[in-house]
Structures are given as C-alpha cells and as structure tokens.
Amino acid sequence: MNPYGTGAVWWANIDFKDGAGERKKFLVLLNEIVEPADFFVAALTTSQGAKRYSGETTAACGCPACQCYRIEPKEEKCFPITTWVQFDNAYPLRREKLDSMQRAGDAGFLQMLAADRIRAVLKCALKSPDLAGKHSAQVSRALKALNAPKAQPPLPPSPVARLKAKFDGHAPECQRMFGELLKRTANELASILTEKTPPHEGFVDEAHTALELLSAECQCTKAS
CATH class of the missing domain: 1.10.260 (434 Repressor (Amino-terminal Domain))
Known part of the structure; x- marks a missing residue:
C-alpha cells in the first residue's frame, strides 16, 4: 500500500481563505510523482454534491460535463456517505507540502481506493474540461501506468x-x-x-x- 500512490485518499486541514478558518477535507491523489519536479494532482471531495452537481448524478461518472465522480455509501471504507470526487476542485500539491502538513498533524493518509475504482475515477477525470490542458498529462500518465502489464516475478529455481x-x-x-x-x-x-x-x-x-x-x-x- 503506497500512501503516495495513484488513488490514495488523505485527510487534510485546509484554509480556503474565506474567513471560516481551517476545515477538515478529504482529497484523492490522481497521480503519483515520477520525477522530483512533479506534483500531485489532488482532487478534493464533497458530500454536498447532490446540490452542486444536480445535473450529473445519474451515473458515478458525471457525464457529459464530468466535473465529478460519485462514490456511493460504504463503497470505500473512508466514505460512509455519498461522496463526490471533484475534478473542478483539483489543484497541484507538492510532496514536500503534504509531508510538512503530515508532520504538523494537519494531514494524514487514510486508504487506497479499490483498484477498479481508481481506474474509473481517472478515466472520468480525463473527460473533465476542468482538467483538460492543465493536469490531464499527469492523470493520463497515471492511468497508463496502472494499465501497463505487471512484470511477473521470476520463478524460483527448480x-x-x-x-x-x-x-x-x-x-x-x-x-x-x-x-x-x-x-x-x-x-x-x-x-x-x-x-x-x-x-x-x-x-x-x-x-x-x-x-x-x-x-x-x-x-x-x-x-x-
């Protein structure tokens, strides 16, 4: 289990600079870092998506606009209620920033999404106009890596x-x-x-x- 891998779910205390102070939010990493200069594409989640995405709730993937991906209650242990992964609320996040928040007690790893759900989330994200031309390269690379054939471990000698x-x-x-x-x-x-x-x-x-x-x-x- 890689807490910095594609599909990792974290909690983080985030200040949106709206005067309300820090709020505990959940975010999903849509890629993993390959090069030192890379960054995570972190998508925030919300449990208020029924209002925000009222026209996109008939399917898990919010087609045709694809601003979100809906996770049903208890499909994932960390989401006991309906939760939307927000592609229109995704932002670049450096590894050092995430580590700094964790050391300060302002962030923590929760779990990895199920493998099939990670792929579904990424496929949906790549249709999102909110990620197009901005972070789609990182997400596309992450999906390609997930779909690459896994190297078989060598057989032990007879x-x-x-x-x-x-x-x-x-x-x-x-x-x-x-x-x-x-x-x-x-x-x-x-x-x-x-x-x-x-x-x-x-x-x-x-x-x-x-x-x-x-x-x-x-x-x-x-x-x-």
Missing part, C-alpha cells in the same frame, strides 16, 4: 537447477566421481542436470547425498 549449481562448483574429477556414485554416465548426468531428461523419483535426494559425500572428501578448490 530442485534440479539448485542441484546443478552445486555440481558446477566442483572440478571435472569430482564431477566424474559424482557420476560414478550415482551410476550415471557423463552424458546421462548432463541431460538430467540441463533438464532435458526428467530425473527418476528420488534422484535429487540421492544426488544431494552424493555431493555431500564428495564435499567431505574432495580436495576440489572450486567447491563452494
């Missing part, structure tokens, strides 16, 4: 591959003796260790035992 790594640490003479212990020719061993031929059941355990015997006796300087 038991035979781990065995081969130990085998390769021995000199040729030790490798020959290893084959004799297992009653295998060099070609048979090579075929198994390169996984061209499947080993018989119990081979890996037998091979590890043979390597332990060799390692205890051999003078091989290459052995690890």
